[in-house]
Amino acid sequence: MFKVWIDAGHGGKDPGAVGNGVQEKDIALKVSLGIKDRLEAEYENVQVLLSRSTDVFLELKERTSKANTAGADILVSIHCNAGGGKGGFESFRYTSASQNSIKLQNALHKAITGEVGGIDRGIKAQNLHMVRESKMPAVLTENLFVDVAADADRLKQASVINAIIDGHVQGIASYLGLKRKAGEDKPVTQERDINVPSKWAEVVWADLTDKGYFDGSRPGAPITREEMAVVVSRLLNNIKK
Ligand SMILES: [Zn+2]
Structure with a gap:
Protein backbone atom coordinates (compact mmCIF):
# COMPACT_ATOMS: atom_id res chain seq x y z
CA MET A 1 0.00 0.00 0.00
CA PHE A 2 1.51 3.33 -1.07
CA LYS A 3 1.24 6.18 1.45
CA VAL A 4 0.82 9.60 -0.13
CA TRP A 5 1.20 12.60 2.17
CA ILE A 6 -0.74 15.68 1.06
CA ASP A 7 0.09 18.87 2.90
CA ALA A 8 -2.46 21.69 2.63
CA GLY A 9 -0.42 24.85 3.12
CA HIS A 10 -1.22 27.37 5.90
CA GLY A 11 -4.52 27.14 7.86
CA GLY A 12 -6.20 28.55 10.94
CA LYS A 13 -4.65 31.88 12.01
CA ASP A 14 -2.37 31.76 8.93
CA PRO A 15 -4.45 32.43 5.79
CA GLY A 16 -1.41 32.41 3.50
CA ALA A 17 -1.73 34.76 0.55
CA VAL A 18 -4.97 36.76 0.42
CA GLY A 19 -6.37 38.69 -2.52
CA ASN A 20 -9.43 39.29 -4.65
CA GLY A 21 -11.63 37.52 -2.11
CA VAL A 22 -9.52 34.36 -2.16
CA GLN A 23 -7.55 32.91 0.78
CA GLU A 24 -4.70 30.56 -0.04
CA LYS A 25 -5.46 28.30 2.97
CA ASP A 26 -8.99 27.59 1.65
CA ILE A 27 -7.83 26.63 -1.85
CA ALA A 28 -5.05 24.45 -0.42
CA LEU A 29 -7.54 22.59 1.79
CA LYS A 30 -10.11 22.09 -0.98
CA VAL A 31 -7.48 20.76 -3.36
CA SER A 32 -5.98 18.46 -0.68
CA LEU A 33 -9.33 16.91 0.24
CA GLY A 34 -10.14 16.48 -3.46
CA ILE A 35 -6.85 14.70 -4.12
CA LYS A 36 -7.52 12.27 -1.25
CA ASP A 37 -11.07 11.54 -2.43
CA ARG A 38 -10.17 10.98 -6.05
CA LEU A 39 -6.90 9.11 -5.62
CA GLU A 40 -8.39 6.63 -3.13
CA ALA A 41 -11.61 6.21 -5.13
CA GLU A 42 -9.99 5.71 -8.52
CA TYR A 43 -6.73 3.87 -7.83
CA GLU A 44 -5.76 0.62 -6.15
CA ASN A 45 -3.28 0.19 -3.35
CA VAL A 46 -2.97 3.81 -2.22
CA GLN A 47 -3.73 5.64 1.01
CA VAL A 48 -3.69 9.43 1.29
CA LEU A 49 -2.68 11.00 4.61
CA LEU A 50 -3.24 14.69 5.26
CA SER A 51 -1.36 17.30 7.32
CA ARG A 52 -4.76 18.85 7.95
CA SER A 53 -8.35 18.10 6.90
CA THR A 54 -9.85 21.21 8.53
CA ASP A 55 -9.00 24.89 8.92
CA VAL A 56 -6.33 24.53 11.63
CA PHE A 57 -2.87 26.01 12.08
CA LEU A 58 0.21 23.77 11.98
CA GLU A 59 3.89 24.70 12.21
CA LEU A 60 6.00 23.62 9.22
CA LYS A 61 8.00 21.34 11.51
CA GLU A 62 4.86 19.49 12.64
CA ARG A 63 3.94 18.83 9.03
CA THR A 64 7.22 17.25 7.98
CA SER A 65 7.78 15.32 11.20
CA LYS A 66 4.27 13.79 10.94
CA ALA A 67 4.91 12.76 7.33
CA ASN A 68 8.34 11.33 8.20
CA THR A 69 6.94 9.40 11.19
CA ALA A 70 4.12 7.99 9.07
CA GLY A 71 6.67 6.68 6.58
CA ALA A 72 4.95 8.31 3.64
CA ASP A 73 6.27 7.34 0.19
CA ILE A 74 5.90 10.83 -1.24
CA LEU A 75 4.86 14.29 -0.04
CA VAL A 76 3.11 17.01 -2.01
CA SER A 77 2.58 20.42 -0.42
CA ILE A 78 -0.25 22.48 -1.89
CA HIS A 79 -0.03 26.28 -2.10
CA CYS A 80 -1.17 29.29 -4.10
CA ASN A 81 1.13 32.07 -5.20
CA ALA A 82 1.19 35.84 -4.68
CA GLY A 83 3.55 38.76 -4.74
CA GLY A 84 4.83 39.98 -8.03
CA GLY A 85 3.85 37.61 -10.77
CA LYS A 86 1.66 37.70 -13.84
CA GLY A 87 -0.07 34.53 -12.72
CA GLY A 88 0.29 30.84 -13.54
CA PHE A 89 1.68 27.63 -12.08
CA GLU A 90 5.11 26.66 -10.78
CA SER A 91 6.51 23.75 -8.78
CA PHE A 92 9.43 23.43 -6.36
CA ARG A 93 11.77 20.71 -5.23
CA TYR A 94 14.69 21.08 -2.80
CA THR A 95 17.90 22.61 -4.19
CA SER A 96 19.76 19.31 -3.78
CA ALA A 97 16.79 17.04 -4.33
CA SER A 98 16.95 13.27 -4.91
CA GLN A 99 16.47 11.82 -8.38
CA ASN A 100 13.06 10.58 -7.24
CA SER A 101 12.01 14.07 -6.13
CA ILE A 102 12.92 15.34 -9.60
CA LYS A 103 10.93 12.50 -11.19
CA LEU A 104 7.94 13.27 -8.97
CA GLN A 105 8.20 16.98 -9.76
CA ASN A 106 8.35 16.32 -13.51
CA ALA A 107 5.30 14.04 -13.37
CA LEU A 108 3.27 16.52 -11.30
CA HIS A 109 4.33 19.57 -13.28
CA LYS A 110 3.47 18.00 -16.63
CA ALA A 111 0.06 16.72 -15.47
CA ILE A 112 -0.97 19.92 -13.65
CA THR A 113 0.03 22.34 -16.42
CA GLY A 114 -1.72 20.01 -18.87
CA GLU A 115 -4.96 20.14 -16.88
CA VAL A 116 -4.91 23.74 -15.64
CA GLY A 117 -3.33 25.58 -18.60
CA GLY A 118 -2.34 29.23 -18.24
CA ILE A 119 1.19 30.49 -17.68
CA ASP A 120 3.83 27.83 -16.95
CA ARG A 121 6.36 29.54 -14.66
CA GLY A 122 8.62 26.53 -14.71
CA ILE A 123 10.07 23.59 -12.80
CA LYS A 124 12.10 25.13 -9.97
CA ALA A 125 14.33 24.28 -7.03
CA GLN A 126 14.41 26.27 -3.79
CA ASN A 127 15.50 25.84 -0.19
CA LEU A 128 12.00 25.49 1.31
CA HIS A 129 11.29 23.73 4.61
CA MET A 130 8.63 21.37 3.23
CA VAL A 131 10.82 19.92 0.49
CA ARG A 132 14.06 20.05 2.50
CA GLU A 133 12.89 18.34 5.71
CA SER A 134 10.77 15.62 4.12
CA LYS A 135 12.65 12.31 4.02
CA MET A 136 10.63 11.09 1.04
CA PRO A 137 10.46 12.54 -2.49
CA ALA A 138 8.76 15.90 -1.98
CA VAL A 139 7.34 18.63 -4.20
CA LEU A 140 5.59 21.91 -3.44
CA THR A 141 3.07 23.22 -5.96
CA GLU A 142 2.10 26.90 -6.34
CA ASN A 143 -1.32 26.82 -7.96
CA LEU A 144 -2.11 30.21 -9.54
CA PHE A 145 -1.83 33.69 -7.96
CA VAL A 146 -4.50 34.93 -5.56
CA ASP A 147 -3.34 38.55 -6.11
CA VAL A 148 -3.69 38.36 -9.89
CA ALA A 149 -7.36 39.09 -10.66
CA ALA A 150 -7.64 36.66 -13.60
CA ASP A 151 -6.09 33.81 -11.58
CA ALA A 152 -8.26 34.60 -8.53
CA ASP A 153 -11.34 34.47 -10.77
CA ARG A 154 -10.23 31.05 -11.97
CA LEU A 155 -9.66 29.83 -8.40
CA LYS A 156 -13.32 30.69 -7.66
CA GLN A 157 -14.47 28.24 -10.36
CA ALA A 158 -15.18 24.64 -9.39
CA SER A 159 -13.96 23.45 -12.81
CA VAL A 160 -10.54 25.01 -12.22
CA ILE A 161 -10.25 23.53 -8.71
CA ASN A 162 -11.17 20.18 -10.28
CA ALA A 163 -8.48 20.61 -12.92
CA ILE A 164 -5.89 21.34 -10.21
CA ILE A 165 -7.03 18.24 -8.30
CA ASP A 166 -6.98 16.10 -11.47
CA GLY A 167 -3.49 17.27 -12.37
CA HIS A 168 -2.15 16.30 -8.93
CA VAL A 169 -3.95 12.93 -9.02
CA GLN A 170 -2.61 12.09 -12.47
CA GLY A 171 0.93 13.18 -11.60
CA ILE A 172 0.99 11.13 -8.39
CA ALA A 173 -0.55 8.07 -10.08
CA SER A 174 1.95 8.29 -12.91
CA TYR A 175 4.97 8.64 -10.58
CA LEU A 176 3.89 5.74 -8.35
CA GLY A 177 2.66 3.63 -11.28
CA LEU A 178 -0.75 3.22 -9.64
CA LYS A 179 -3.28 0.91 -11.22
CA ARG A 180 -6.76 2.22 -11.88
CA LYS A 181 -9.55 0.39 -10.08
CA ALA A 182 -11.57 -1.77 -12.46
CA GLY A 183 -14.89 -0.19 -13.28
CA GLU A 184 -17.84 -1.78 -11.56
CA ASP A 185 -18.86 -4.39 -14.12
CA LYS A 186 -22.58 -4.04 -13.81
CA PRO A 187 -24.31 -5.94 -16.64
CA VAL A 188 -25.95 -3.47 -18.97
CA THR A 189 -29.64 -4.32 -18.75
CA GLN A 190 -31.65 -2.90 -21.59
CA GLU A 191 -34.78 -1.20 -20.24
CA ARG A 192 -37.67 -2.35 -22.45
CA ASP A 193 -39.97 0.17 -24.12
CA ILE A 194 -43.48 -0.85 -23.06
CA ASN A 195 -44.91 0.87 -26.15
CA VAL A 196 -43.17 -1.53 -28.53
CA PRO A 197 -44.29 -5.20 -28.67
CA SER A 198 -41.66 -7.89 -28.05
ZN1 LIG B 1 1.81 29.24 0.68
Whole structure:
Protein backbone atom coordinates (compact mmCIF):
# COMPACT_ATOMS: atom_id res chain seq x y z
CA MET A 1 0.00 0.00 0.00
CA PHE A 2 1.51 3.33 -1.07
CA LYS A 3 1.24 6.18 1.45
CA VAL A 4 0.82 9.60 -0.13
CA TRP A 5 1.20 12.60 2.17
CA ILE A 6 -0.74 15.68 1.06
CA ASP A 7 0.09 18.87 2.90
CA ALA A 8 -2.46 21.69 2.63
CA GLY A 9 -0.42 24.85 3.12
CA HIS A 10 -1.22 27.37 5.90
CA GLY A 11 -4.52 27.14 7.86
CA GLY A 12 -6.20 28.55 10.94
CA LYS A 13 -4.65 31.88 12.01
CA ASP A 14 -2.37 31.76 8.93
CA PRO A 15 -4.45 32.43 5.79
CA GLY A 16 -1.41 32.41 3.50
CA ALA A 17 -1.73 34.76 0.55
CA VAL A 18 -4.97 36.76 0.42
CA GLY A 19 -6.37 38.69 -2.52
CA ASN A 20 -9.43 39.29 -4.65
CA GLY A 21 -11.63 37.52 -2.11
CA VAL A 22 -9.52 34.36 -2.16
CA GLN A 23 -7.55 32.91 0.78
CA GLU A 24 -4.70 30.56 -0.04
CA LYS A 25 -5.46 28.30 2.97
CA ASP A 26 -8.99 27.59 1.65
CA ILE A 27 -7.83 26.63 -1.85
CA ALA A 28 -5.05 24.45 -0.42
CA LEU A 29 -7.54 22.59 1.79
CA LYS A 30 -10.11 22.09 -0.98
CA VAL A 31 -7.48 20.76 -3.36
CA SER A 32 -5.98 18.46 -0.68
CA LEU A 33 -9.33 16.91 0.24
CA GLY A 34 -10.14 16.48 -3.46
CA ILE A 35 -6.85 14.70 -4.12
CA LYS A 36 -7.52 12.27 -1.25
CA ASP A 37 -11.07 11.54 -2.43
CA ARG A 38 -10.17 10.98 -6.05
CA LEU A 39 -6.90 9.11 -5.62
CA GLU A 40 -8.39 6.63 -3.13
CA ALA A 41 -11.61 6.21 -5.13
CA GLU A 42 -9.99 5.71 -8.52
CA TYR A 43 -6.73 3.87 -7.83
CA GLU A 44 -5.76 0.62 -6.15
CA ASN A 45 -3.28 0.19 -3.35
CA VAL A 46 -2.97 3.81 -2.22
CA GLN A 47 -3.73 5.64 1.01
CA VAL A 48 -3.69 9.43 1.29
CA LEU A 49 -2.68 11.00 4.61
CA LEU A 50 -3.24 14.69 5.26
CA SER A 51 -1.36 17.30 7.32
CA ARG A 52 -4.76 18.85 7.95
CA SER A 53 -8.35 18.10 6.90
CA THR A 54 -9.85 21.21 8.53
CA ASP A 55 -9.00 24.89 8.92
CA VAL A 56 -6.33 24.53 11.63
CA PHE A 57 -2.87 26.01 12.08
CA LEU A 58 0.21 23.77 11.98
CA GLU A 59 3.89 24.70 12.21
CA LEU A 60 6.00 23.62 9.22
CA LYS A 61 8.00 21.34 11.51
CA GLU A 62 4.86 19.49 12.64
CA ARG A 63 3.94 18.83 9.03
CA THR A 64 7.22 17.25 7.98
CA SER A 65 7.78 15.32 11.20
CA LYS A 66 4.27 13.79 10.94
CA ALA A 67 4.91 12.76 7.33
CA ASN A 68 8.34 11.33 8.20
CA THR A 69 6.94 9.40 11.19
CA ALA A 70 4.12 7.99 9.07
CA GLY A 71 6.67 6.68 6.58
CA ALA A 72 4.95 8.31 3.64
CA ASP A 73 6.27 7.34 0.19
CA ILE A 74 5.90 10.83 -1.24
CA LEU A 75 4.86 14.29 -0.04
CA VAL A 76 3.11 17.01 -2.01
CA SER A 77 2.58 20.42 -0.42
CA ILE A 78 -0.25 22.48 -1.89
CA HIS A 79 -0.03 26.28 -2.10
CA CYS A 80 -1.17 29.29 -4.10
CA ASN A 81 1.13 32.07 -5.20
CA ALA A 82 1.19 35.84 -4.68
CA GLY A 83 3.55 38.76 -4.74
CA GLY A 84 4.83 39.98 -8.03
CA GLY A 85 3.85 37.61 -10.77
CA LYS A 86 1.66 37.70 -13.84
CA GLY A 87 -0.07 34.53 -12.72
CA GLY A 88 0.29 30.84 -13.54
CA PHE A 89 1.68 27.63 -12.08
CA GLU A 90 5.11 26.66 -10.78
CA SER A 91 6.51 23.75 -8.78
CA PHE A 92 9.43 23.43 -6.36
CA ARG A 93 11.77 20.71 -5.23
CA TYR A 94 14.69 21.08 -2.80
CA THR A 95 17.90 22.61 -4.19
CA SER A 96 19.76 19.31 -3.78
CA ALA A 97 16.79 17.04 -4.33
CA SER A 98 16.95 13.27 -4.91
CA GLN A 99 16.47 11.82 -8.38
CA ASN A 100 13.06 10.58 -7.24
CA SER A 101 12.01 14.07 -6.13
CA ILE A 102 12.92 15.34 -9.60
CA LYS A 103 10.93 12.50 -11.19
CA LEU A 104 7.94 13.27 -8.97
CA GLN A 105 8.20 16.98 -9.76
CA ASN A 106 8.35 16.32 -13.51
CA ALA A 107 5.30 14.04 -13.37
CA LEU A 108 3.27 16.52 -11.30
CA HIS A 109 4.33 19.57 -13.28
CA LYS A 110 3.47 18.00 -16.63
CA ALA A 111 0.06 16.72 -15.47
CA ILE A 112 -0.97 19.92 -13.65
CA THR A 113 0.03 22.34 -16.42
CA GLY A 114 -1.72 20.01 -18.87
CA GLU A 115 -4.96 20.14 -16.88
CA VAL A 116 -4.91 23.74 -15.64
CA GLY A 117 -3.33 25.58 -18.60
CA GLY A 118 -2.34 29.23 -18.24
CA ILE A 119 1.19 30.49 -17.68
CA ASP A 120 3.83 27.83 -16.95
CA ARG A 121 6.36 29.54 -14.66
CA GLY A 122 8.62 26.53 -14.71
CA ILE A 123 10.07 23.59 -12.80
CA LYS A 124 12.10 25.13 -9.97
CA ALA A 125 14.33 24.28 -7.03
CA GLN A 126 14.41 26.27 -3.79
CA ASN A 127 15.50 25.84 -0.19
CA LEU A 128 12.00 25.49 1.31
CA HIS A 129 11.29 23.73 4.61
CA MET A 130 8.63 21.37 3.23
CA VAL A 131 10.82 19.92 0.49
CA ARG A 132 14.06 20.05 2.50
CA GLU A 133 12.89 18.34 5.71
CA SER A 134 10.77 15.62 4.12
CA LYS A 135 12.65 12.31 4.02
CA MET A 136 10.63 11.09 1.04
CA PRO A 137 10.46 12.54 -2.49
CA ALA A 138 8.76 15.90 -1.98
CA VAL A 139 7.34 18.63 -4.20
CA LEU A 140 5.59 21.91 -3.44
CA THR A 141 3.07 23.22 -5.96
CA GLU A 142 2.10 26.90 -6.34
CA ASN A 143 -1.32 26.82 -7.96
CA LEU A 144 -2.11 30.21 -9.54
CA PHE A 145 -1.83 33.69 -7.96
CA VAL A 146 -4.50 34.93 -5.56
CA ASP A 147 -3.34 38.55 -6.11
CA VAL A 148 -3.69 38.36 -9.89
CA ALA A 149 -7.36 39.09 -10.66
CA ALA A 150 -7.64 36.66 -13.60
CA ASP A 151 -6.09 33.81 -11.58
CA ALA A 152 -8.26 34.60 -8.53
CA ASP A 153 -11.34 34.47 -10.77
CA ARG A 154 -10.23 31.05 -11.97
CA LEU A 155 -9.66 29.83 -8.40
CA LYS A 156 -13.32 30.69 -7.66
CA GLN A 157 -14.47 28.24 -10.36
CA ALA A 158 -15.18 24.64 -9.39
CA SER A 159 -13.96 23.45 -12.81
CA VAL A 160 -10.54 25.01 -12.22
CA ILE A 161 -10.25 23.53 -8.71
CA ASN A 162 -11.17 20.18 -10.28
CA ALA A 163 -8.48 20.61 -12.92
CA ILE A 164 -5.89 21.34 -10.21
CA ILE A 165 -7.03 18.24 -8.30
CA ASP A 166 -6.98 16.10 -11.47
CA GLY A 167 -3.49 17.27 -12.37
CA HIS A 168 -2.15 16.30 -8.93
CA VAL A 169 -3.95 12.93 -9.02
CA GLN A 170 -2.61 12.09 -12.47
CA GLY A 171 0.93 13.18 -11.60
CA ILE A 172 0.99 11.13 -8.39
CA ALA A 173 -0.55 8.07 -10.08
CA SER A 174 1.95 8.29 -12.91
CA TYR A 175 4.97 8.64 -10.58
CA LEU A 176 3.89 5.74 -8.35
CA GLY A 177 2.66 3.63 -11.28
CA LEU A 178 -0.75 3.22 -9.64
CA LYS A 179 -3.28 0.91 -11.22
CA ARG A 180 -6.76 2.22 -11.88
CA LYS A 181 -9.55 0.39 -10.08
CA ALA A 182 -11.57 -1.77 -12.46
CA GLY A 183 -14.89 -0.19 -13.28
CA GLU A 184 -17.84 -1.78 -11.56
CA ASP A 185 -18.86 -4.39 -14.12
CA LYS A 186 -22.58 -4.04 -13.81
CA PRO A 187 -24.31 -5.94 -16.64
CA VAL A 188 -25.95 -3.47 -18.97
CA THR A 189 -29.64 -4.32 -18.75
CA GLN A 190 -31.65 -2.90 -21.59
CA GLU A 191 -34.78 -1.20 -20.24
CA ARG A 192 -37.67 -2.35 -22.45
CA ASP A 193 -39.97 0.17 -24.12
CA ILE A 194 -43.48 -0.85 -23.06
CA ASN A 195 -44.91 0.87 -26.15
CA VAL A 196 -43.17 -1.53 -28.53
CA PRO A 197 -44.29 -5.20 -28.67
CA SER A 198 -41.66 -7.89 -28.05
CA LYS A 199 -40.43 -9.58 -31.24
CA TRP A 200 -42.00 -12.93 -30.31
CA ALA A 201 -45.43 -11.32 -29.65
CA GLU A 202 -45.57 -9.00 -32.66
CA VAL A 203 -47.87 -11.09 -34.89
CA VAL A 204 -50.32 -12.11 -32.16
CA TRP A 205 -50.43 -8.56 -30.78
CA ALA A 206 -51.25 -7.11 -34.22
CA ASP A 207 -53.86 -9.81 -34.87
CA LEU A 208 -55.73 -9.39 -31.56
CA THR A 209 -55.53 -5.60 -31.86
CA ASP A 210 -57.12 -5.92 -35.33
CA LYS A 211 -59.85 -8.12 -33.87
CA GLY A 212 -60.59 -5.50 -31.21
CA TYR A 213 -59.52 -7.41 -28.08
CA PHE A 214 -56.86 -4.77 -27.29
CA ASP A 215 -56.66 -1.11 -28.28
CA GLY A 216 -53.08 -1.51 -29.50
CA SER A 217 -51.49 0.72 -26.87
CA ARG A 218 -48.80 -0.19 -24.29
CA PRO A 219 -48.19 -3.83 -25.29
CA GLY A 220 -45.49 -4.22 -22.62
CA ALA A 221 -47.55 -2.91 -19.67
CA PRO A 222 -49.03 -5.22 -16.99
CA ILE A 223 -52.75 -5.87 -17.20
CA THR A 224 -55.26 -5.17 -14.37
CA ARG A 225 -58.20 -7.41 -13.44
CA GLU A 226 -60.69 -4.91 -14.91
CA GLU A 227 -58.75 -4.68 -18.19
CA MET A 228 -58.73 -8.49 -18.24
CA ALA A 229 -62.51 -8.51 -17.68
CA VAL A 230 -62.97 -6.26 -20.74
CA VAL A 231 -60.86 -8.57 -22.88
CA VAL A 232 -62.75 -11.69 -21.65
CA SER A 233 -66.08 -9.96 -22.27
CA ARG A 234 -65.05 -9.16 -25.86
CA LEU A 235 -64.00 -12.79 -26.31
CA LEU A 236 -67.32 -14.15 -24.95
CA ASN A 237 -69.29 -11.78 -27.22
CA ASN A 238 -67.38 -13.08 -30.22
CA ILE A 239 -67.94 -16.72 -29.22
CA LYS A 240 -71.71 -16.11 -28.84
CA LYS A 241 -71.83 -14.80 -32.40
ZN1 LIG B 1 1.81 29.24 0.68
